[in-house]
Structure formats: structure tokens, C-alpha cells
Amino acid sequence: AHKEGKLQEAEKLYRAIIKSQPNHSDANHNLGVLAVSLGKLEAAIPHFKVAIEANPNFEQYWVSCIETLIKLGQREAAKDVLKQGKSIGLKGDKVDQLDQQLNPEFLALHAQNSLLQEQINELINLYEGKQFKQALGKSNNLLKEFSNSPAIHNLQGLIFSALKQFKRSLASYETAIRLWPQYVEAMNNYGLSLGSLGDFEGAKYYFQRAIVFLPTYSSVYNNYGNVLRNLGQYNDGINLIHHALTLNKVDYRTYNTLGALFLELGSSVSAQNNFKKALILEPNTAEVYWNLHSYSKDFDMAISILIRANIVDSRHIKAQETLRYFQQKKYVNNREDTTKTVDLMINPFSGSIAWVESLENQPQIFFNRWSFFDKICSNHMMTRPFYEFGVWTGVSFGYLRKYYEFGYGFDSFQGLPEDWHHEKQGRYTANGRVPNITGSEFIVGIFEETLPKFFASERPVASIIHFDADLYSSTKLALDNSINIIDEHTVLIFDNFFMTANWQEDEFRALSEFCDEKEVSFEVIGICLFSCQVAVSLKKLSKEASTIRDKS
Template identity: 45%
Template sequence: MEVTIDEALRRGIHAQNEGRFQEAERIYRSILQSSPQHGDANHNLGVLAVHFGKIDLALPHFKTALEANANQEQYWVSYIEGLIRFGQLESARQVLAQGRQRGLKGDKVDQLEQQANGSEQASVSRERASEVITLYKQGNLDEALVRGRALLQQFPDDPNVPNILGAIHSSLGQHDAAIDYYMKAIELRPHNVQAHNNLGNALNELNRFEEAITHYNKAIELKPDYPEAHYNLGIVLSEVKRYEEAITHYNKAIELKSDYAEVHNNLAITYDLLDKLDLAVVHYSKAIDMQPNQTEIQFNLAHTLRKMKKFEKAIPHYSQAIALKPSYLNAYLELGMLKHSEGSHDDATRLYRFSKILRHSTGIEAVYLNHLKLWIDQKNTTQSRSDLSANYGVDGEAGFIRTTIPVDPELPKILCSLPTLSPHDESKEVEHKSASQIRRGGVQHSKGFNLFDSNQPDIKQLKDKFVNTVSTLLNSSIFIDDSFFAIYQGTSAAQPHHHLNEWDREFNLHSVKYAAVYYLAVGDTAADEPGNLKLHSPDILIEPEVGDLVIFPASRTHSAYYNGVEKRIILGVNFYKM
């Protein structure tokens, strides 16, 4: 027997009351296929949409229901309430006036009128909201939180209150709580542009980048001329390395707000990452014109000018950064490097010493300072090269040390669980880009070059063993510059390369910088290409075993080729002898 519309409606209402919302929606939509103007089916579909926070989808159904039966008071109430929650207050007032003319009345209607007119009974007064905002801006966050929560209890339907509470929680670093409040603000007013933007900020702080992008885009969709949303979207697009898109939104933000110094700074950073250094300088300079007392911008411009070898132009900006922030370690260090490079050794020494004091630990400035002191004292720094010869029973011409550190059986598993990059991935990473041409095929390289900074107990233990072993061998303390691992599997290679960087060559640190390779797994030693370490000029082939540690000058070109099935795992370290 064919089901009537009334019977279908009863089934739909029953399913809705039982919480079987998808079934209820399916039934209501089937009713609308035969009777598109059906009042109850349209109204109930709208109620379902509101339940799921989709007020924009609910409004057309409420409107159709009201047009179908203007004598149904609930249709008026639902439609007006939906308009208010969607932020369309003027439309809500117009519909309410029409309802009043038709005899619409009652406590609920009076309450809706108060909300539509912004009554104190429905929404927070500007004065009370301002009290909380003032506390927030003054940094009195705990008191702001207490008052904000009290306002939310009193005015649960005002979308401004959860938005303010979200901002307070964000400032406290409580981004999960902030997200909940921003979501509440959006639920109360889906077209809440500021809440979408703020939600994007909180998601960005939690590295939930794709979700952040969604909400920034929603804010821009609702308000295309919102410069802050374009700026924030640019930031997160840069985080996910969508640099060209980021540039588009930074430029849009500048178009909307020409004196936006922060955008010029971030746009410059993006151009810097893309090696478009001339454009980076242009925008750093514009940012400084607008905010000359911004330390980071002064430093960023100096750093880029240094990369361009425009040392004379860089020096005033380093000096200004230090004047603005006397504890700016990196500014002292990089300015010291420039002074060192131009031969102003007294200035360089002073700046390196400041850097050393500020760091409270050993940093690269200690290497530069030590080497500069030796140079000034006219000591023969090349004597350190002899440490890699007969003192340790190694042929002097071979120029390497081979020793062992027993392998922790858990360490290969730990390294294999850490993030890695393929050669293709490395070409897209700023930190890896310059070395991306070295590796080929199936090799996976650790993400970053600071493995020994890990708090993982096994890695910390290996670092201690490495430092003790090498310091004893070289009879000297050491400074570790880079630490990383690589996993070779299948056809893979590290093509001929060395580990001297630009400043090693500039300061002639060849004699005090070393590279070390530690073998955690040697893989298929019977393979055609077993991955042996080849040192070049003169050519030496080293066939390592598990636990071997091979140390050689960082200036020595070396390579390895592998085509085994099993994983071959090495740990690399670049370090300086102090």
C-alpha cells in the first residue's frame, strides 16, 4: 500500500524525535519531491539544518514553510530566530513586523524582538563588553576570563561573547579552548567574519594548517576587503610552502592596507625563501619606512643584504637591531662575521664575545672566536690536521680515523620512525635545498640537521658517547654544527660532496672542521653497490661494519652508492675542533 504524505510526515517526525536524523531528512526530502511547498516538511528540514549548525541551509526551508502557511506561528518564530542567528537582523526585524501585523505575539516573540533590536536583555551592552576587552588588552587575562564567562552565562546567545573568550584563551596559549569558543561564536552567527579569522589563527597555532586555510578563506569570502584575513592566510600558506599563493594574499592585504608593515615584512621573508633577494630588500625597506623601530625587520634586512654580499649596507641595520634590542644574539653574531670577513678583527672579537655571553652555552661564535684568536696569535692552525694520522695508527695519507661505538639496538627503529625527506622533498625545503642535489634514488634524509638536539633518551645517550669518543681521539673539546641521519634502500646514492660551508671557506676553517659517519646498519654488503664510503683525492674505499665511526676532514670529498634491498642506516655529524 502506498504511503501517504501524512503518514510519511509522521514517520519523519518519529525518526527525528528518536535522533535518527539522516532517516528523518531522507523522509522529508521524499515528501518535497511530490509536494515542494509542504510546510511541515520544509520547516522540519530547516530545524535539522539548524541542529547541525547549517543555518544558511535552514533559512530557505523556513521561508518556504512560512509562505505555505502563514498562520503557523512556529514557522514565523523559526524563520525570525534563524535570521537573527545568521546575523541578518534587518531582515529579522522586517519579518517580525509582518508577523506582528498578522497577530504574531507572545513571550517568545517579544524575546526575538529584543534580540533583533539588540536589546540589553539579548546581547551584551557595548559598555560591559568593553570592560572585558579593556582587561584583555591590558594583559589582565585571568580577570578578563572571569568576567567573560559571567557574561556568557548571562548572554548565551550573543556571538560576541564567545569570540572575546576565544581571544582571551588564545592569549593564554590555550588554543583548544579558544577553538571551542570561536566555533560557538560561528554557530551563533555563521557570517561572523572576525570569528572565522580568529579561529584560523588558533588552528594555525596548533599546526592544523588546512583547517586554518578553510576558515581564513571563509572570512575572505564573507568580507573580501578584510586585509587581516588575507595577511593571516598568507602566513599559513607560507607554512605549507604554497609560496606563490601566499604572495598573492600578501599583495592583496597591502592593496587594502598600504601601510601594513607586518605584511611587507612577511612578503619579504617569502621572497627571501624563494631567493628573490632584490624583491625581499624592497619590502623590508618599505616595512622599515613604516616601522623603523621594529627590531626583527631591521635584522631581516641586514641578513638578506649579507646574503647578497652587500656588507656595507647590512652593517647599519645590524647595528640598529642591536640598539633596539641589546640582547639580540644573532645580530651580534652576524655583525661579528661581517667584521671578521672585512678584517676588523678587534670588532669581530668583541661581537663574538657578546654573542658567547648571551648564548650561555657553546655556539658557532666560540669556533670563530677561537680560530680568530689563534690567527691573531699567529699560531699554525694547520697542525690539527696531523691529528688524523699516525697518532691513531692510521696511514697519514689516508687522512681518516676509524673507531667503534656499539649500536643501541633500539636506535635504528627510533630513527626509522622519525620524519624523513626524499631527494625530491629536499629540493622543496629551504634548509635542505642547497644539499638536495647530493642525494639520489631511494635515500631518505632526516628532516633538519639537528638530530642531537632531540630529547629522546637513546639519541641523547648516543650524543654523549659521540662527544666523549671524539673529544678523546682528538684530545680537544668539539662543537657540533650538524647532526642528521640517512636511510639508504634500493638504488640510492650520496654523490661526491664535502661539508664546508660558505663561512668555513671565508674564515679558512678547513683545518678544524670534520665530518663523521656512524654506521647503525650496513644493509646488503653483498650487493653490487654495497654503500661503501669512498674518500676522494686520494681515493680510499672504506668497507664499514655495524658500529663503525669514521672521521675525516670536512673538506674531503666523499660519496657512497648502494643498491641493496635491506636498509642501510648512517648517522652524520659535522663538527669543529675547539
């Protein structure tokens, strides 16, 4: 009936078959082809996808789906489907034609003539060749002649982003979107630049907007998931990435993002499994190796993973310096002379490690924050309460609560009280939501107002105190007010102590000044390079407690 042009009769036949056999591949495919012929392109896509799932080895099902997505302007979705097909062996002349048609992705966007196509192609080659300054000059020249080309504006935004000029990139993306309001790739890129500037709520909006126009755009889900991780919305991020995997199961970035989300929650098995899946799909990504090494069981395992990270990207300085330190710890019995002057300004990672190496007593090393917490907390004064300064979403507080009967948490739940280097005031906000965790008391408000009032009354001595307030001022204020809950058994844990760009200006500075003022020293008992954590105990505090408290 379909071949004879009896479309209504053919549609009834296909639907009757699907009613009794919902996953019938030919019926679904033919119904999709019929929908395309009637101009119902969006209605065709679900039928093509059912046909592909039912029989993924039949080339025409893939071709019909990809061609329809291209007609819909959903080029990224078409590229994702093509990538999935090729991953299971899809090949042939038609596949090669589609591949050529879809790449480079900007070539067909609003190309006004063959000359513009050629010029855009040259611009893409400069960009992909990392010749960003030359590419920027060429894009400026092109825009003098083709100012209404959204593709050139979008590509210029990518060039600005590559040059770390994110504010200028936003202006380019805005122009591209104004010229083409449904330009989802520009929306995605806009969101990425906002995220690079620390505006995660703004990035979230643009990713959501892109998804509205193109719900099958799997790449944007991955970027959106990373933003949710930065906002502390881990479970929402996991749900989103799981949806992304229904659209594209062959993008290693999606698995890496999912692993990072599980890592934030302390779900070690799920995190490791997803990092390993990412490496199966793309074994040459240093960042995934860096993430995976955090689950090492010993130095041998960590070193083998970090060696691979350095092979695939020798510019990953954090992995490089961590590898050097681990190799030294494993293979060198005698440390270098720690009496010599240590240059802490080499770079934040080398400087941090140089500081550790200069310590008189070398601390225990951990590979991730959860094993760090487990070791420090287990059997450590568990009848005492713990204190946490900087609670945010309560993930670490809830984890610590497993070890102790009671905990006190201090936070405004409105984010940073002031700018913190590149992070803006209000970053790390919980939007006023206080965690609901049994065995806890949360003291809500800014530290200047809440801490003096709270500690004016006698409080139980702490088992551990977790400092995660980030700012020097907040950390110093927390230390000063905690003096009466610290004794020789109390362990102080700092969450962003080192291995960051400005580490000597923040928690490190706060602790150093605190110890100088109270005339005590600290001993580092544990570190984690991956999570930037340090655990210390104060020395001689038990003998000088009364003097210290008098001074406070």
C-alpha cells in the first residue's frame, strides 16, 4: 500500500503491526518514513529510534534517522546518532557521505555562498590547529564582510574562549543567538563561558534553553551535569547524566562527569566504574586518569595510573607533580635535606608538595577525601562531637555524622560572604536550605554574628573540627572562636589547604597566624593531594591550655 501511494492504508497497517508488536523494526521504520513524507519530521524520530534498537545492524534505519535529524536542524543530535552507529560497525558510502555532511559542524550554517563556505572552512582549520591569534584576526576580517553570519560569530566566541577571554566570547555568542534564536550550539557555548566565569546559575539557564530547542543534544546534558556538580546538586546531576546516556552511550565525557558526581557523594564503586567506562571509550584523556587515581589502593596503583596520565598529556601539571611526589615516597628512602630553603612559589602544586616535603615529620598520604575521612575519624574520640565550619549542602557533614554521635555545623547557607579570588560573593549558596540530618545542630548565619554568641557558652571539646569555609577571614574567625574546644586529641581538618592557586593566602595563612598568636605549633598528620585536604594536631596545647585560653 505504501509503495502504491495509499498512505492512509499503509499507516493503518503499520500501526496495527506496532500495536501487536511494539518493537517491530520494519513497521516502525516505515511509519517513520511515512511521517517524513507527510512533513511530520519530529514524529518520525521516535519510530526510527525503536527500529534501530530492535535491529541496530540494519544501515537504512540509522541513515533515515540521521537524515531526518539533519532536516530538523538538529546537527549535534545527528552527529551523536552517527557516532553511536559507527561505534557498532556502521559503515559504507552513505555513512561516509553523512559524516562529510556533518563535519565540520559550522560549514553548512548560514553559508551565504561558496566563498563564505571556503572562508569558514579556513577559519575552522586555524581554530582546530590552535592558531588562535591568527584565527581571531581572520574572524574579524570575515565579520566586516559577513556580519550577519551566526556561524562566524559563534566560531569567534570559541576563539575568545580558547584565549581565556570569556567575557568577549559572551558578546560573540549573544550576537550569534540574536541572529539565529534557535542556535543551540551557541547557547551551549554561552553556557560554557558563563561556567568558566563562575556564573553557574546563568550557565544552567542557557543549557536548559538549548535542551528546550534540541532535547536530543547529548553534549549539552554533559555540560549541564558539570554545572550541577559545581552547584552541589549532585543527585540532580546524576539523574540528568543518566538521561544523557539514553541519547548517547559512546561519549566518554558523559561517563567522566557521572563518575565525578558519584565521587562527590562518596559512592566509590559507581565512581570507579564510570571512570573506567570513560577510559574504554577514550584511553587518551589525562583528566579521567587523574580522577581514577584517587581510588588507588596503594602507591603502585596510583603511580601506574598517573604515569598514563602524563604520557597522554604532559601538561597536566597536577598529575605530573603528584606522580613525582609519589615516586619519591616509594623509591627514595632518604628525603632531601629539609633544612634548606623551600621555594613555595614554583607553582601552586610544586610549591604545595615542596612544603609537605619540608615538614619534619612526614604525614600519612591518602588518595581521596573519603578514605582520608575514614582513617582520621575511625576510633578517634568517637564519644565527642565534631564541628564543621562551612556546611553547604551537608554532604561531608552527613558523612562525618556516621562516626560521631553529634555534630555542630556553622553556615549562612547563602554562599560566600565576600569575593574569594575568582569566586564571587554568594558562590556555594544552598539558597537558604539547611540540611535535615539527625544528630546535628546547625547554627545559621554569618560567622561574625553567630560564632561569638555560640562560643560564649561552654561547649564540649571536639573530636575533629572540619574547616571548609574557604576564605582566610572566615577560617581565621572559626579558629579563634574554637580555641576552647581544642585539646591535644582534637584533629583539625582543612578542606582547601593547599594544591590550589592561592593556597598560601587562605587556610594555610589562617592556621599559621593562629598558631603564631597562640604560641603553639601544628603537626601535619595526614594529607590528600587530590582533594587538597590536610589534617593537623596542635602541639603542646595540653601543657599551655590555660595560658592559651587566657590569651584568647
